[in-house]
Amino acid sequence: MIAQKVAVRPDPDTLAALEEVAFVYPNGVVALAGLELRVAAGSFTCLVGPSGCGKTTALRLLAGLLAPSRGRIRRSMRGPGEVALVFQDPTLLPWATVRDNVELPLRLRRIARREARREVERALDLVGLGEVADAYPHELSGGMRMRVSLARALVSRPKLMLLDEPFAALDEITRFRLDDELLTAWGSQGWGVVFVTHSVFESVYLGQQVLVMTPRPGRIAARIAVPEPYPRTPAFRASERYLRLCSRVSEALERAADASA
Amino acid sequence: MRSRARTERLLSGLLVAALLGGWEAVVRLGEIPAYILPGPLLVAEALWRDWTVLGPALLTTLAIAGLALLAAAAGGGLLAVLLALSRWLEAGLLPLAVTLQVVPVVSIAPLVLIYVEEVTLALVLCAWLVAFYPVFSNTLFGLKHTDPMLRDLFRLYGASRLQRLYYLELPSALPHFLAGLRISGGLALVGAVVAEFAAGTAGARAGLAFRLLEAGWRLDMPRMFAALLLLALSGVAIHGLLALLQRWLLGRRYPRMREDR
Ligand SMILES: Nc1ncnc2c1ncn2[C@@H]1O[C@H](COP(=O)(O)OP(=O)(O)OP(=O)(O)O)[C@@H](O)[C@H]1O
Ligand SMILES: [Mg+2]
Numbered sequence: 297m298i299a300q301k302v303a304v305r306p307d308p309d310t311l312a313a314l315e316e317v318a319f320v321y322p323n324g325v326v327a328l329a330g331l332e333l334r335v336a337a338g339s340f341t342c343l344v345g346p347s348g349c350g351k352t353t354a355l356r357l358l359a360g361l362l363a364p365s366r367g368r369i370r371r372s373m374r375g376p377g378e379v380a381l382v383f384q385d386p387t388l389l390p391w392a393t394v395r396d397n398v399e400l401p402l403r404l405r406r407i408a409r410r411e412a413r414r415e416v417e418r419a420l421d422l423v424g425l426g427e428v429a430d431a432y433p434h435e436l437s438g439g440m441r442m443r444v445s446l447a448r449a450l451v452s453r454p455k456l457m458l459l460d461e462p463f464a465a466l467d468e469i470t471r472f473r474l475d476d477e478l479l480t481a482w483g484s485q486g487w488g489v490v491f492v493t494h495s496v497f498e499s500v501y502l503g504q505q506v507l508v509m510t511p512r513p514g515r516i517a518a519r520i521a522v523p524e525p526y527p528r529t530p531a532f533r534a535s536e537r538y539l540r541l542c543s544r545v546s547e548a549l550e551r552a553a554d555a556s557a
Numbered sequence: 558m559r560s561r562a563r564t565e566r567l568l569s570g571l572l573v574a575a576l577l578g579g580w581e582a583v584v585r586l587g588e589i590p591a592y593i594l595p596g597p598l599l600v601a602e603a604l605w606r607d608w609t610v611l612g613p614a615l616l617t618t619l620a621i622a623g624l625a626l627l628a629a630a631a632g633g634g635l636l637a638v639l640l641a642l643s644r645w646l647e648a649g650l651l652p653l654a655v656t657l658q659v660v661p662v663v664s665i666a667p668l669v670l671i672y673v674e675e676v677t678l679a680l681v682l683c684a685w686l687v688a689f690y691p692v693f694s695n696t697l698f699g700l701k702h703t704d705p706m707l708r709d710l711f712r713l714y715g716a717s718r719l720q721r722l723y724y725l726e727l728p729s730a731l732p733h734f735l736a737g738l739r740i741s742g743g744l745a746l747v748g749a750v751v752a753e754f755a756a757g758t759a760g761a762r763a764g765l766a767f768r769l770l771e772a773g774w775r776l777d778m779p780r781m782f783a784a785l786l787l788l789a790l791s792g793v794a795i796h797g798l799l800a801l802l803q804r805w806l807l808g809r810r811y812p813r814m815r816e817d818r
Pocket of ligand 2: 353384460
């Protein structure tokens with residue numbers, strides 16, 4: 297059903313693209329209308345927009361979990377496991393330990409146990425959960441569960457990494473640390489990233505570009521480039537240009553909200 | 558917590574003692590003859606005196622109920638897995654299973670007893686017919702109602718049908734399977750008793766239900782009550798064993814399921 301609408305075109309640079317995409321839920325809610333979004337290999341795009349504007353819907357379309365009602369999706373990926381999606385909720389197997397949850401994508405790909413375990417330990421250390429590897433999800437805090445879900449996406453070594461407000465439930469210090477860890481991992485593994493966030497500050501700190509969406513039905517209202525080289529450091533957060541970019545994103549959000557009201 | 562559990566146990570012990578004491582008192586003070594209502598002391602005496610008859614009968618009935626329960630667990634679980642894997646089988650077999658469930662055993666038992674010559678086997682078959690459905694339908698429900706977000710995750714990771722069964726559906730269904738098994742445990746005993754009533758097996762292979770009937774024909778009320786008591790205790794024991802099994806299998810992996818009784 298989905299295959300019909302996805303035209304796979306060999307285009308080495310574009311991992312996935314939404315072209316004039318509209319999406320209507322079965323109950324008639326028009327979540328997206330005329331959305332244009334292209335994810336290039338190795339790029340880092342942040343997506344901000346008011347609650348309910350269709351950000352999650354857009355990610356699910358990019359992941360291939362939904363088919364568009366109108367418009368087209370182009371995806372250059374074929375194999376399973378090439379897309380990782382960190383859902384807005386942790387979405388863990390409740391009966392499996394933290395370690396087994398993170399190992400799941402590797403098991404499904406039948407990767408040798410020894411190698412898998414090594415990757416899992418690395419990812420768990422990266423998100424700061426090495427200590428609780430044997431705990432069950434219900435024994436963790438909400439923020440810890442979210443980090444497990446992030447570790448699971450990291451081990452799957454995708455080409456396209458979709459993150460849906462992954463750090464919204466974390467305190468600021470942890471969040472800053474994980475932002476940096478994510479950037480480091482991205483730098484070494486070079487996925488194309490779409491990062492959804494409610495935080496204007498986070499979007500500017502992380503992305504090469506920030507896309508601002510309108511209220512529902514969502515489409516791109518503004519595209520703000522962040523011409524700051526990586527690695528980004530805390531000094532960037534304190535800089536004049538950072539704050540200027542942040543206020544540009546904020547203004548774009550307000551304009552988008554006013555225009556639709 | 559622990560002291561509260563102890564208090565509860567003490568209270569229920571006292572309640573049972575009070576009931577038995579009251580019963581004995583009513584029988585003695587009211588001078589009710591034993592062929593109408595025997596007191597608990599007389600029942601205990603009958604249990605002791607007739608143990609050579611009741612003991613083997615108890616074993617027979619327990620064996621029938623136990624075998625039926627095992628067969629129900631294996632058959633119900635396996636059939637549920639098959640139906641979950643194949644829509645075809647589900648369309649074909651589900652109506653049959655439901656039909657078997659709604660036909661009262663009492664009415665099938667004589668038929669089964671005609672066709673199956675080996676009496677014990679026939680009794681087990683009857684008890685199995687009663688016990689089968691709860692395990693089966695609960696397991697099928699658990700297999701089919703997995704978390705949709707987790708299903709999306711498995712899809713993204715390109716899990717095969719069998720991987721989804723093994724890593725997602727079977728663990729999701731385990732608590733439902735065990736809940737079904739607890740219902741089936743009680744029903745297996747009911748089925749065994751009803752089938753024995755219908756079969757009326759006398760002699761060395763007679764079960765508790767037949768001994769109960771026999772005592773009734775002889776107006777041996779104390780023995781009738783003793784047999785009844787053994788049946789009740791069997792039910793309690795089966796229930797308790799299955800609760801232990803449930804707790805042991807779910808352990809700390811399934812947080813919410815453990816509380817319910
Ligand atoms: N399964 C669904 N069925 C019907 N409507 C839905 C469904 N999922 C989402 N919607 C609607 O579609 C719109 C977009 O939802 P979506 O989850 O994409 O928003 P979002 O931008 O991710 O919001 P948030 O920032 O709060 O997570 C919302 O108005 C929501 O009510
Ligand atoms: Mg969302």
